[in-house]
Amino acid sequence: MADIVLDKVTKKYPDGTTAVHEIDLEIADGEFIILVGPSGCGKSTTLNMIAGLEDISSGELRIAGERVNDKAPKDRDIAMVFQSYALYPNMTVGENMAFPLKLAKMPKAEIDKKVAEAAKVLELTEYLNRKPANLSGGQRQRVAMGRAIVRSPKAFLMDEPLSNLDAKLRVQMRTQVSRLQKQLNTTTVYVTHDQTEAMTLGDRVVVMRGGYIQQVGDPQTLYDNPHNLFVAGFIGSPSMNFLPATVEESKLRTPLGDLPLGDRVRRALSGADAPRQVILGIRPEHFEDARLIEEHQRAKGFEFTAPVDLVESMGSDKYVYLTVEGEHAVAADLEDLAADAGGADLPPQDNLVTRLSAESRVRDGADARVWMNLDKIHLFDPRDGHNLTLHEGQAAGVNAA
Amino acid sequence: MAVETTSAKVKWGLLDALVVVFALIPVLWIVSLSFKTAATLTDGNFIPREWTWDNYKLIFQTDQFVRALVNSIGIALISTVIAVVLGTMAAYAISRLDFPGKKALVGVSLLIAMFPQVSLVSPLFNIERNLGIFDTWLGLILPYITFALPLAIYTLSAFFKQIPWDLEKAAKMDGATQGEAFRKVIAPLAAPGVFTTAILVFIFCWNDFLFAISLTSTEQSRTVPVALSFFTGASQFEDPTGAISAAAVVITIPIILFVLFFQRRIVAGLTSGAVKG
Ligand SMILES: Nc1ncnc2c1ncn2[C@@H]1O[C@H](COP(=O)(O)OP(=O)(O)OP(=O)(O)O)[C@@H](O)[C@H]1O
Numbered sequence A: 001m002a003d004i005v006l007d008k009v010t011k012k013y014p015d016g017t018t019a020v021h022e023i024d025l026e027i028a029d030g031e032f033i034i035l036v037g038p039s040g041c042g043k044s045t046t047l048n049m050i051a052g053l054e055d056i057s058s059g060e061l062r063i064a065g066e067r068v069n070d071k072a073p074k075d076r077d078i079a080m081v082f083q084s085y086a087l088y089p090n091m092t093v094g095e096n097m098a099f100p101l102k103l104a105k106m107p108k109a110e111i112d113k114k115v116a117e118a119a120k121v122l123e124l125t126e127y128l129n130r131k132p133a134n135l136s137g138g139q140r141q142r143v144a145m146g147r148a149i150v151r152s153p154k155a156f157l158m159d160e161p162l163s164n165l166d167a168k169l170r171v172q173m174r175t176q177v178s179r180l181q182k183q184l185n186t187t188t189v190y191v192t193h194d195q196t197e198a199m200t201l202g203d204r205v206v207v208m209r210g211g212y213i214q215q216v217g218d219p220q221t222l223y224d225n226p227h228n229l230f231v232a233g234f235i236g237s238p239s240m241n242f243l244p245a246t247v248e249e250s251k252l253r254t255p256l257g258d259l260p261l262g263d264r265v266r267r268a269l270s271g272a273d274a275p276r277q278v279i280l281g282i283r284p285e286h287f288e289d290a291r292l293i294e295e296h297q298r299a300k301g302f303e304f305t306a307p308v309d310l311v312e313s314m315g316s317d318k319y320v321y322l323t324v325e326g327e328h329a330v331a332a333d334l335e336d337l338a339a340d341a342g343g344a345d346l347p348p349q350d351n352l353v354t355r356l357s358a359e360s361r362v363r364d365g366a367d368a369r370v371w372m373n374l375d376k377i378h379l380f381d382p383r384d385g386h387n388l389t390l391h392e393g394q395a396a397g398v399n400a401a
Numbered sequence B: 001m002a003v004e005t006t007s008a009k010v011k012w013g014l015l016d017a018l019v020v021v022f023a024l025i026p027v028l029w030i031v032s033l034s035f036k037t038a039a040t041l042t043d044g045n046f047i048p049r050e051w052t053w054d055n056y057k058l059i060f061q062t063d064q065f066v067r068a069l070v071n072s073i074g075i076a077l078i079s080t081v082i083a084v085v086l087g088t089m090a091a092y093a094i095s096r097l098d099f100p101g102k103k104a105l106v107g108v109s110l111l112i113a114m115f116p117q118v119s120l121v122s123p124l125f126n127i128e129r130n131l132g133i134f135d136t137w138l139g140l141i142l143p144y145i146t147f148a149l150p151l152a153i154y155t156l157s158a159f160f161k162q163i164p165w166d167l168e169k170a171a172k173m174d175g176a177t178q179g180e181a182f183r184k185v186i187a188p189l190a191a192p193g194v195f196t197t198a199i200l201v202f203i204f205c206w207n208d209f210l211f212a213i214s215l216t217s218t219e220q221s222r223t224v225p226v227a228l229s230f231f232t233g234a235s236q237f238e239d240p241t242g243a244i245s246a247a248a249v250v251i252t253i254p255i256i257l258f259v260l261f262f263q264r265r266i267v268a269g270l271t272s273g274a275v276k277g
């Protein structure tokens, strides 16, 4: 058990690509931290540097307070679970799990005991004598976990360990990983592509993009207070809606209509360099069928009418896709998000995704009267994507509009 | 559907049989000749009328053949071991590491493989005479290694490329040094490739005639293919065909044994199960 500190860690590959730019990150002892981001953003590279499988070009990596830049992986006492599982095909399940202990020259009896314990925790006892080739995907995944936990390392590193499993098994294994981590209380760095895993598993989430850290925080903070357009769009499913908006005196002109500017928003836009053109972001759950809104709430929001494109009833609530006429929000961050179709399921640009209560009677093809919570809107600067409505990390919408 | 598969099976079976017959008839013919007596040698019968072991007795009585057999086995085995060990290291480096001059190394070994061996015979002859290794085991082992290495490097690097990189990383994370990772994880998985390469290299060395005839002059280092060509039979006037056939049969035996021995280790799909589901 140990804390891990990355101090201005940079990775430059021999071909000149800088995959990771001066990353600063402090991972506390026992913490479960998630690295998330679109493909190619440097997650695996960061993990491999912590593991010692890739050299650190500059900066310092400290594990338990000790600089380990130049230590070989085997001297760092860290276990890793690979996306491909990387089980040794010539060894049985038992031998696979015993391998790290054998290398550590542990006595045979103790090895057997530890392997048996790990196998029990992971429900692998009956497969100990099988070869990995004769196991299902989920079982292989558990063997890979088993090989990591047997030797009680200082930290676990996991690189998309669940991404080869089918959806159902992935949910199952996700809870198992979470439970295991809590039980062992070992510092864990977990890389994923999947923002559901990011939201549900970790104590803290690190959102990365193009080799830079975008934001670090606990899942709820990231969700409520994204620092920029990228984080806002990446975290959450279905993701946040983005609309172009123009600031005009006391109004915000948007394709949905002219929104009144509340105090909070007005203050955000009061700076000398505040842009006139902004991007408005609002999450699907901050809409409601106007007929279901109580009178005292009505004043906090804004009502508009839009044609319904599609209604998806989830039972507990309804996803209603509204058609919005007019221009689309344009920003570099949004293009990045769209390019990474696998990471965040951005709605089609013409659609506004709203999540209404199940009682809503909105129907396909008809016009819907929808209420939108103005307390919850975010305004982003389209030039650099940063969140204008965020003040000293304060939650958006604590002040009434 | 079932009819179709049966007919397909029959078709493939016939085709296979044809290939096997085509390949085996000359071999069987040699075997048949080796059991014929001198009188019936040219009677054209596939199955000998009179069976005899005389040819075999004869070749093992001549010191010439036994000595050549020892030379062949020794030279081929030593060359194979050295070529495979060096080839394994080179192929591992080529498939795993990035180092300056890697492309040049691959190119040069390809060049050696393409070089017509016959053009090297006279220079080698002169060089070896000057160095004093003409007509020695070493004089044959060295050129064999030279020409077997490209073969070994190519076959082996293809095998190494199939082994998932992640396994080695996993071994390192599990606490292995680079050497341990190679010995305990990569080597067992590369074994089929190593054995296949060993077989190919051994056959190459065992069958060589060109170098063996040019770089030897006495029984001291003459290998079997060359010794065969010097066979005269029991007396000057006797037809040595029977004895040559018997010798030819005898020298295929080590190859068959070698292949059978290693084939059992060439288990297909040894790397399956390492990755994914
Ligand atoms: N060996 C290498 N040489 C040069 N560039 C590399 C190398 N490995 C990775 N890169 C580059 O570094 C960047 C980060 O790669 P990395 O593998 O860390 O991405 P990732 O975030 O793990 O992506 P994914 O989600 O697809 O696994 C990419 O742009 C990639 O092309």
Ligand SMILES: [Mg+2]
Binding pocket: A043, A044, A045, A159
């Ligand atoms: Mg990756």
